[in-house]
Amino acid sequence: MLRRTTLATAAFLAAGLLALTACTGGGGEPAPTTVGEPDPDASVAIRLVLEPGNLDIRETAGSALDQVLVDNIYQGLVARTPEQDIVPALASDWTVSPDGLTYTFTLREGVTFHDGQPLTPQDVVWSLTTRRDTPAWRDSARLANVTSITAEGQDISLTLSAPDSTLLWNLTGRAGIVLKEGDAVDYKTKANGTGPFMLADWRQGDSITFTRNDAYWGDPTAAAEVVFDYIPDNQAALNAALAGEVDVLTGFDANLQEQVEANGDFALELGQSTDKGTLAFNQTSGPLADKRVRQAIRQAIDHDAIIEALASGQTQYGPIPELDPGYEDLSDVAPYDPEAARELLAEADAEDLELTLTIPSFYSTTIPQILVSDLDEVGITLDVNSVDFTTWLTDVYTNKDYELSFVLHTEARDFENWADPDYYFTYDNPEVQDLYTQSLAATDEAEAADLLQQAGRLVAEDHAADWLYNGASVIAVGTNITGMPSINVNERLNVVEIAKSNG
Amino acid sequence: MIRYTLTRLALLLLGLLVASVLIFVTLRVLPGDIASLIAGVGSSTEQQDAIRERLGLDRPLPAQYLEWIGGLFRGDLGTSLLTGTSVVDELAQKAEVTVPLGILSLLIAVVISVPLGVLSAMRRGRADGTALSVGAQALAAVPVVWAGMMLVVVFAVWLGWLPAQGFPRSGWNDPWAALRSLILPALTIGIVEGAMLLRFVRSATLQAVGQDFVRTAAAKGLTRDQALIRHGLPVVGLSVITVLGLQVAGIIVGAVVIEQLFSLPGIGRMLVADVAARDLPKVQGELLALTGFVLIVGFVVDLVHRVIDPRQREAS
Numbered sequence: 153m154l155r156r157t158t159l160a161t162a163a164f165l166a167a168g169l170l171a172l173t174a175c176t177g178g179g180g181e182p183a184p185t186t187v188g189e190p191d192p193d194a195s196v197a198i199r200l201v202l203e204p205g206n207l208d209i210r211e212t213a214g215s216a217l218d219q220v221l222v223d224n225i226y227q228g229l230v231a232r233t234p235e236q237d238i239v240p241a242l243a244s245d246w247t248v249s250p251d252g253l254t255y256t257f258t259l260r261e262g263v264t265f266h267d268g269q270p271l272t273p274q275d276v277v278w279s280l281t282t283r284r285d286t287p288a289w290r291d292s293a294r295l296a297n298v299t300s301i302t303a304e305g306q307d308i309s310l311t312l313s314a315p316d317s318t319l320l321w322n323l324t325g326r327a328g329i330v331l332k333e334g335d336a337v338d339y340k341t342k343a344n345g346t347g348p349f350m351l352a353d354w355r356q357g358d359s360i361t362f363t364r365n366d367a368y369w370g371d372p373t374a375a376a377e378v379v380f381d382y383i384p385d386n387q388a389a390l391n392a393a394l395a396g397e398v399d400v401l402t403g404f405d406a407n408l409q410e411q412v413e414a415n416g417d418f419a420l421e422l423g424q425s426t427d428k429g430t431l432a433f434n435q436t437s438g439p440l441a442d443k444r445v446r447q448a449i450r451q452a453i454d455h456d457a458i459i460e461a462l463a464s465g466q467t468q469y470g471p472i473p474e475l476d477p478g479y480e481d482l483s484d485v486a487p488y489d490p491e492a493a494r495e496l497l498a499e500a501d502a503e504d505l506e507l508t509l510t511i512p513s514f515y516s517t518t519i520p521q522i523l524v525s526d527l528d529e530v531g532i533t534l535d536v537n538s539v540d541f542t543t544w545l546t547d548v549y550t551n552k553d554y555e556l557s558f559v560l561h562t563e564a565r566d567f568e569n570w571a572d573p574d575y576y577f578t579y580d581n582p583e584v585q586d587l588y589t590q591s592l593a594a595t596d597e598a599e600a601a602d603l604l605q606q607a608g609r610l611v612a613e614d615h616a617a618d619w620l621y622n623g624a625s626v627i628a629v630g631t632n633i634t635g636m637p638s639i640n641v642n643e644r645l646n647v648v649e650i651a652k653s654n655g
Numbered sequence: 656m657i658r659y660t661l662t663r664l665a666l667l668l669l670g671l672l673v674a675s676v677l678i679f680v681t682l683r684v685l686p687g688d689i690a691s692l693i694a695g696v697g698s699s700t701e702q703q704d705a706i707r708e709r710l711g712l713d714r715p716l717p718a719q720y721l722e723w724i725g726g727l728f729r730g731d732l733g734t735s736l737l738t739g740t741s742v743v744d745e746l747a748q749k750a751e752v753t754v755p756l757g758i759l760s761l762l763i764a765v766v767i768s769v770p771l772g773v774l775s776a777m778r779r780g781r782a783d784g785t786a787l788s789v790g791a792q793a794l795a796a797v798p799v800v801w802a803g804m805m806l807v808v809v810f811a812v813w814l815g816w817l818p819a820q821g822f823p824r825s826g827w828n829d830p831w832a833a834l835r836s837l838i839l840p841a842l843t844i845g846i847v848e849g850a851m852l853l854r855f856v857r858s859a860t861l862q863a864v865g866q867d868f869v870r871t872a873a874a875k876g877l878t879r880d881q882a883l884i885r886h887g888l889p890v891v892g893l894s895v896i897t898v899l900g901l902q903v904a905g906i907i908v909g910a911v912v913i914e915q916l917f918s919l920p921g922i923g924r925m926l927v928a929d930v931a932a933r934d935l936p937k938v939q940g941e942l943l944a945l946t947g948f949v950l951i952v953g954f955v956v957d958l959v960h961r962v963i964d965p966r967q968r969e970a971s
Contacts, residue, residue: 205692205737205932211706212737213695288705290695340738355824356738357749357928358920383820383918387804391819392918395811542687542933550691550700561696569697 190634190651195377198647199389201403203382206340207354209329210289215562215643218326220380223646224362225266226345228328229257229276229308230320234423234639234646236475236564238320242271242330242346243308252315252595257308263369265332266343266350273303278333280310283326291327294318315593317600321565348373348648358382362647374635374651384514393418393628399652401628402641405516406463418628422464423638426473426564427623429458429465429519432548432557433616436578439502440555446615448496449556450486452530453523458621461518468622470612475640476565477597478604482612493530505532509556510548512541519558519620549576560623562643567604570611579616660958667954674946675727678939679720688712689736689933710736723939732940737932742940745925752822752921753914756837756844757906763845764852764902769895772856773888777880779861788857794850799909803843803916810839820918840917844909848902852895859894863887893964900956904949 204216209226223231231241240246243257263271284295298319300311312319322328330346337344343351348370349362360380364373381398383389386405390412392398401412409420433440433449440446455467466474470482497503507527511520520536527534534556539547548554557576571588573580584607591603611617625641635649690707691698707713723733732742771787778784811819817839823832863869864883872882911923918924922941929938961967 203928205928205934212693213698287699287702288709291697338739341740353824355920356745357924358822358918359824361824379824381821381918385916385918388807388820388916388918391807391812392821395815395819397818397821540687540931542689542692542931543685544687545691545696546687549696550703559696563697566697 188632188653190374190653192374193376194652194654195379196375196400196633196647196650196652197379197381197398198400198645198650199383199392199398199402200380200645201382201384203357203360207343207351208339209326209343210283210286210331210339213290218643219641219645220360220362221343221345222325222329223347223644224349224378224648225343225347225351226329226331227347228323228325228330229259230323230328232321232324232644234637234641234644236640238324241324242276246320250595252317253312255310255312255319257310259303259306259308260369261306263346264367265335265346266365267332267337268367269332271330271332271346273306273308275333276308276330277301277303279330280328283329289326291322291325294322294325294327315595317592317594317597318565349378352377371648373648375647378647378650393630399630399633400636400650402625402645404626404628406624406626409463412628416631418630420626420628421638423625423627423641424475425623425625425640425642426475426562427465427625427640427642428468428471428473428561429620429623430559430561431523431618431620432554432559432577433618434552434554434556434578435616436552438555439500439505439507442500442502443615444496444500445502445505446618447486448493448500448502448530449527449532450615450618451489451496452493452532453526453618453620454488455620456488457526458519458522461522462621462623464624464626465621466624468619470608470619471567471570471617472604472608473622476567477601478567478591478608480605480609482609485609485612486615486618490526490529497530497532503531506535507532507555508535508537509558510537510539510544510554511558512544513538514541515558515560523558523620552576552578558620564640564643567607570607570616577617579611579614581610581614581616584610584614656961659961663954663957667950670950671943671947674950675724675939675943676720678942678946679716679723682935682939683716685930685933687933689935692932693737723936727943732944733936735929735934735937737934737937742937742944745937746922746941746944749920749922749925751826752837752919753910753923755833756841756910756913756919756921757903759837759841760844760848760906760909761899761902763841764849764906765895765899767846767849768852768856772853773860773891775853776857776860776864777883788854791850791853791857794846795854797847797850799843799847799912800916802847803840803913806839806843807917820916822919822921836917836919840913840919843916844906844913848905848909851905852898852902855898856891856895859891860887863890866890893960896959897956900952903952907945907949 202216204212204214206212207217207221209217209221227241229241229243230238232238242260242263244260246255246257248255259273259276265271280295280301283289283292284298286292297313297316298310299313302309332344335344341354348365348368350365352363353361359382362378364376383392386408389401389404390408393401393412394415406420406422412418412420433446435441459465459467467483469485472478509520509523524534524536548557567588569575569577570579571585587603587607591600594600594603625638627638627641629636632653634651637646690703690710690712693706694703726733734741775784775787807819810817818836822836823829827833864887866887869882869887872886873879910921911926914921914923915927926941929941
């Protein structure tokens with residue numbers, strides 16, 4: 153009943169908005185814009201969707217924290233660009249020994265934290281060591297095979313017990329964050345990093361404000377202030393943009409392109425991302441333990457129709473998205489073919505299947521609607537169990553109590569989950585695990601990527617899950633805004649170069 | 656009167672106690688917990704257990720309940736597990752948005768409903784009276800979300816008179832900006848609640864028209880409208896006060912929806928976020944404060960009623 157009411161409300165609303173926008177039609181030609189000089193005193197307002205629960209970069213999970221805090225407030229020895237290249241940050245330079253066991257970083261001099269304390273080599277040693285030795289800290293396991301972290305002058309050396317082709321990448325994330333040793337700052341609500349921006353204000357349930365760090369060691373930020381406004385609803389975000397209250401929308405809906413571009417003040421941009429719309433199969437027991445059933449589900453789903461409905465993104469038929477190393481086009485593994493799906497189900501003696509999909513309620517209903525109708529086509533009845541994210545974490549992630557699950561996995565380079573039989577994917581293939589271990593141990597990047605690619609194909613051929621789509625970063629950028637990154641902004645949003653002109 | 660007040664006060668406290676147990680128990684029945692959320696995707700069960708233990712979530716439930724209730728007597732509603740801030744402080748901060756929003760909504764509802772309700776009763780059977788009552792019926796059926804969207808499209812997007820969402824970061828230091836940001840949300844709640852109230856005022860007025868004393872007054876030479884305004888309206892006023900007391904709960908619920916829609920950093924939006932994060936100590940503090948507020952409003956309305964209604968005064 154509730155759902156029907158919501159649907160009716162949505163229809164009513166859509167009809168009303170259509171009627172209203174129809175009246176404004178015709179005035180939609182973009183006005184010729186003259187982009188003026190960037191204003192160094194400008195304040196830029198960026199709409200984000202998910203607000204972090206607290207700001208504790210040490211412990212609290214969630215890309216909502218990484219998105220705003222890493223790069224802008226906190227830094228590591230190395231950083232990554234939106235294009236996923238690894239670049240210097242607090243280290244001006246680094247070398248790797250030929251055997252891949254020793255990494256030596258040259259720490260920049262004259263770096264200070266936001267409270268004025270100097271960054272010392274000991275701070276780096278302490279940060280990395282504490283991270284490794286404190287299991288409650290996020291990504292601590294990623295430093296597990298670092299046996300020693302030492303400083304000599306400005307040189308920081310990491311010694312490994314075995315080569316790790318992902319180490320530098322890991323150091324660009326939480327695992328590599330450098331904090332002040334023994335800092336007394338209340339990390340849950342405040343921040344003290346070395347980045348180009350300082351945390352000025354966090355109004356919980358509303359916004360986070362950054363101001364330029366005038367003592368920053370590198371190039372100063374282009375804007376004096378950046379405000380992240382948390383507006384969960386896309387329609388409200390659209391209204392805020394049209395009323396000129398925000399300069400950039402992230403996490404937007406590409407289906408609203410016409411509306412947001414109507415007055416010529418905004419342009420929609422689509423960037424690549426590592427967002428993987430993952431339909432996980434619990435393959436420990438029951439019908440989904442049968443590979444033919446999993447393959448049938450994959451072939452019953454019209455992936456192109458999903459992309460069309462989202463008006464953004466691209467298909468992805470394997471575990472690795474195009475931005476990550478090891479990607480290959482695996483569309484041949486499970487092409488859309490309802491007829492073949494029906495045959496597979498008959499072969500597996502699994503006709504008239506009833507399955508339950510557990511999905512966090514903040515995702516749009518587009519995906520479950522398509523799945524229900526596609527699977528119904530081949531004789532599978534899909535019940536949709538919409539739960540809040542916390543319930544999903546307990547039931548699906550922790551207790552693995554589910555049949556099908558949908559979640560958007562945003563993290564880049566997360567293949568490790570397919571090599572971990574205890575992960576909620578419940579996928580256990582020793583060959584894949586072995587290839588992944590080899591890839592980690594590879595000292596050559598190309599070789600590591602090649603091994604990942606082989607493993608990725610195996611995962612796809614086992615139909616360990618289905619990848620409904622590889623999402624895009626959908627952003628709408630004000631025409632007076634420059635320097636807004638467009639790639640993977642749901643995971644990381646570096647706003648150092650963002651600038652606003654009063655043109 | 657004193658005995659009456661004391662009885663009502665005892666009932667109020669009993670109500671709060673029952674509410675506290677209900678709130679505590681229902682929240683514990685919710686699936687999912689904050690430790691899994693803090694640890695997140697990519698964490699191990701050991702990591703989650705460590706966080707659970709640090710937050711004290713592994714202790715027996717009766718002990719957790721008693722600790723909470725004990726704190727209440729010291730005026731401590733609890734602290735957030737996520738940010739470590741006290742619930743009282745958070746409520747006070749968010750009340751800066753929600754309380755003015757509620758008052759403004761209630762004012763708008765009353766200003767719309769009382770004159771129009773009386774008018775539509777007095778003009779019943781005529782075209783304008785019927786139009787008013789049909790209009791109110793239609794408005795009361797409008798989903799509050801839709802009403803809000805329409806107002807935003809017209810006044811914020813088209814005309815650009817008022818902000819579409821948000822609350823100024825400077826807060827009430829800039830009273831005009833703060834007020835402006837609350838006008839559309841308050842109108843949204845006020846119009847929908849006011850439409851419901853209008854129907855109530857109308858039927859209460861119609862009822863008053865039929866009362867003996869109004870007829871008597873009319874018999875003594877007043878016109879029917881004069882009799883109604885002089886002798887009937889005080890009775891209508893009494894029942895409106897009672898309904899307004901109940902309306903407060905409706906406005907709080909409205910605020911939860913409207914604060915989401917307008918991205919206002921108020922109590923409603925905080926509550927929704929805290930439930931989603933399973934920040935249970937914070938949620939239970941917030942819910943108890945809201946329940947207490949509604950109960951106290953009911954208590955005050957009862958007392959006011961007692962004081963101003965001569966019939967009830969005599970009965971005691």
